[in-house]
Amino acid sequence: xxxxxxxxxxxxxxxxxxxxxxxxxxxxxxxxxxxxxxxxxxxxxxxxxxxxxxxxxxxxxxxxxxxxxxxxxxxxxxxxxxxxxxxxxxxxxxxxxxxxxxxxxxxxxxxxxxxxxxxxxxxxxxxxxxxxxxxxxxxxxxxxxxxxxxxxxxxxxxxxxxxxxxxxxxxxxxxxxxxxxxxxxxxxxxxxxxxxxxxxxxxxxxxxxxxxxxxxxxxxxxxxxxxxxxxxxxxxxxxxxxxxxxxxxxxxxxxxxxxxxxxxxxxxxxxxxxxxxxxxxxxxxxxxxxxxxxxxxxxxxxxxxxxxxxx
Amino acid sequence: xxxxxxxxxxxxxxxxxxxxxxxxxxxxxxxxxxxxxxxxxxxxxxxxxxxxxxxxxxxxxxxxxxxxxxxxxxxxxxxxxxxxxxxxxxxxxxxxxxxxxxxxxxxxxxxxxxxxxxxxxxxxxxxxxxxxxxxxxxxxxxxxxxxxxxxxxxxxxxxxxxxxxxxxxxxxxxxxxxxxxxxxxxxxxxxxxxxxxxxxxxxxxxxxxxxxxxxxxxxxxxxxxxxxxxxxxxxxxxxxxxxxxxxxxxxxxxxxxxxxxxxxxxxxxxxxxxxxxxxxxxxxxxxxxxxxxxxxxxxxxxxxxxxxxxxxxxxxxxxxxxxxxxxxxxxxx
Numbered sequence: 130x131x132x133x134x135x136x137x138x139x140x141x142x143x144x145x146x147x148x149x150x151x152x153x154x155x156x157x158x159x160x161x162x163x164x165x166x167x168x169x170x171x172x173x174x175x176x177x178x179x180x181x182x183x184x185x186x187x188x189x190x191x192x193x194x195x196x197x198x199x200x201x202x203x204x205x206x207x208x209x210x211x212x213x214x215x216x217x218x219x220x221x222x223x224x225x226x227x228x229x230x231x232x233x234x235x236x237x238x239x240x241x242x243x244x245x246x247x248x249x250x251x252x253x254x255x256x257x258x259x260x261x262x263x264x265x266x267x268x269x270x271x272x273x274x275x276x277x278x279x280x281x282x283x284x285x286x287x288x289x290x291x292x293x294x295x296x297x298x299x300x301x302x303x304x305x306x307x308x309x310x311x312x313x314x315x316x317x318x319x320x321x322x323x324x325x326x327x328x329x330x331x332x333x334x335x336x337x338x339x340x341x342x343x344x345x346x347x348x349x350x351x352x353x354x355x356x357x358x359x360x361x362x363x364x365x366x367x368x369x370x371x372x373x374x375x376x377x378x379x380x381x382x383x384x385x386x387x388x389x390x391x392x393x394x395x396x397x398x399x400x401x402x403x404x405x406x407x408x409x410x411x412x413x414x415x416x417x418x419x420x421x422x423x424x425x426x427x428x429x430x431x432x433x434x435x436x437x438x439x440x
Numbered sequence: 441x442x443x444x445x446x447x448x449x450x451x452x453x454x455x456x457x458x459x460x461x462x463x464x465x466x467x468x469x470x471x472x473x474x475x476x477x478x479x480x481x482x483x484x485x486x487x488x489x490x491x492x493x494x495x496x497x498x499x500x501x502x503x504x505x506x507x508x509x510x511x512x513x514x515x516x517x518x519x520x521x522x523x524x525x526x527x528x529x530x531x532x533x534x535x536x537x538x539x540x541x542x543x544x545x546x547x548x549x550x551x552x553x554x555x556x557x558x559x560x561x562x563x564x565x566x567x568x569x570x571x572x573x574x575x576x577x578x579x580x581x582x583x584x585x586x587x588x589x590x591x592x593x594x595x596x597x598x599x600x601x602x603x604x605x606x607x608x609x610x611x612x613x614x615x616x617x618x619x620x621x622x623x624x625x626x627x628x629x630x631x632x633x634x635x636x637x638x639x640x641x642x643x644x645x646x647x648x649x650x651x652x653x654x655x656x657x658x659x660x661x662x663x664x665x666x667x668x669x670x671x672x673x674x675x676x677x678x679x680x681x682x683x684x685x686x687x688x689x690x691x692x693x694x695x696x697x698x699x700x701x702x703x704x705x706x707x708x709x710x711x712x713x714x715x716x717x718x719x720x721x722x723x724x725x726x727x728x729x730x731x732x733x734x735x736x737x738x739x740x741x742x743x744x745x746x747x748x749x750x751x752x753x754x755x756x757x758x759x760x761x762x763x764x765x766x767x768x769x770x771x772x773x
Contacts, residue, residue, distance in 0.1 A: 333496060348555075
């Protein structure tokens with residue numbers, strides 16, 4: 130009798146089992162949703178490159194000021210407007226400060242404000258939206274009509290008013306200014322997610338084992354919105370960073386001598402004909418960050434959406 | 441006193457056009473350790489009855505208008521939400537129709553089994569995990585220890601339903617409500633799940649309310665049967681009695697609509713369907729709700745004007761019809 134390889138393999142397995150060795154069947158490969166998500170994210174080359182470039186940018190803004198031999202705030206007019214060279218990779222500004230160091234410091238401020246404001250927006254949005262969506266009925270109606278009224282408020286004038294209310298504009302004032310009229314969409318997104326998720330059978334099943342409301346909301350509903358929220362963070366981030374850059378560019382941003390990419394671009398505006406690199410470099414940095422964020426958001430959306438699961 | 445006594449339960453859904461009377465005066469008893477099956481077609485109020493017992497009807501729009509649900513002497517309709525929460529999953533557990541959507545995709549199987557254990561029995565995380573493995577073994581999930589940290593998408597439909605059963609059993613409930621537990625499963629898997637339920641019922645001495653539209657499932661598992669039609673109980677008897685002597689024309693028609701595999705005539709014959717549709721529960725007729733589809737009702741009968749009461753034809757066999765099979769024969773002969 131001739132056995133084909135498949136039959137032989139089966140025979141071996143049966144023999145093994147009868148000896149009391151291995152249990153039947155192939156071993157179960159342990160995996161998790163996050164591993165699957167990473168697997169899918171990796172397949173998206175553009176998102177992968179964007180993530181790498183994003184990490185390079187983060188490394189630059191954290192490490193460059195530490196390693197730099199120059200004092201970012203020391204004024205030395207003899208060194209003003211130096212061109213790009215080995216000792217000054219991005220040249221110097223009108224006060225003779227090294228731009229390679231200044232742009233990194235500005236990046237810390239821009240990215241820091243961007244993330245802090247985005248997290249604040251998400252925080253308010255999650256609390257407001259999940260309460261509204263989870264309770265439903267009259268509470269939801271009241272909260273949503275209030276939100277509709279707020280929606281009419283333009284975001285920039287509000288941000289400008291906030292910056293004017295404080296004596297000095299520091300990091301946290303900028304965060305408040307950028308958050309105050311920007312969290313409405315986040316609240317709506319979260320509410321919509323909660324509304325549709327709470328109709329799921331597993332939510333009813335959770336109620337059926339006697340879970341209390343905070344457990345249902347915190348353990349069964351919010352983790353299911355996580356994928357959407359992570360994508361939303363990377364979609365929201367560019368808007369917030371642009372807003373910060375815009376406010377700084379028109380002179381309403383963080384106070385000097387601290388700088389952000391927006392105020393660095395503002396410095397370069399006066400000399401854009403004679404020293405174009407001064408406005409180009411912060412602009413490229415802003416564009417770099419925003420493009421990375423968009424591509425990462427795109428990759429994450431595909432990776433975290435269970436409907437695109439094909440592994 | 442029975443474990444669960446439902447008396448004249450009325451659950452209405454408020455809509456723009458008025459109240460939809462989904463459950464309209466339902467009464468039945470569930471004895472401890474017995475299986476009661478509730479049968480009926482879609483929309484007859486089986487599930488709403490179950491959800492009313494659990495206190496899980498969506499309020500609003502639904503509300504319990506009147507009636508009582510007495511569980512071990514406590515009226516569940518009068519308990520506060522927090523008291524109901526302590527009961528749910530602990531004394532009364534429920535499994536749902538679709539195992540594919542009844543487990544949370546973002547939590548591991550282990551987390552979902554231990555949820556109820558930690559909530560009601562106050563077990564520590566370690567103890568709960570040990571108990572969860574035992575439960576999974578009890579519902580015959582192979583290599584339970586290894587599969588505790590798996591997410592639900594790695595489980596098949598039948599395995600998920602067995603996980604749901606494990607969750608329901610975790611606190612040794614006195615009453616298990618199974619809302620069409622086998623409808624979403626393959627026939628072979630169905631039989632396995634029903635056998636498992638039957639075995640666990642004996643082991644744990646719990647009562648089961650088995651909601652189904654499948655007479656085959658009733659035959660497999662039920663001690664007593666309640667047949668529902670348009671929000672009302674139309675016939676109630678022990679399973680044997682019901683299959684031997686169906687009295688209500690609706691029950692007869694349900695049994696007649698089953699395919700038969702035996703006999704040449706059975707294989708040749710077409711399936712008999714029931715003409716017409718159930719009445720609109722927004723404004724149900726004052727007459728017998730089955731009258732428009734009943735082959736025996738005619739205009740001279742009182743049942744086309746007013747509703748027949750539920751009456752006891754034989755000890756333990758109740759029927760709501762002016763033309764039960766037993767009386768029909770007597771008249772025509």
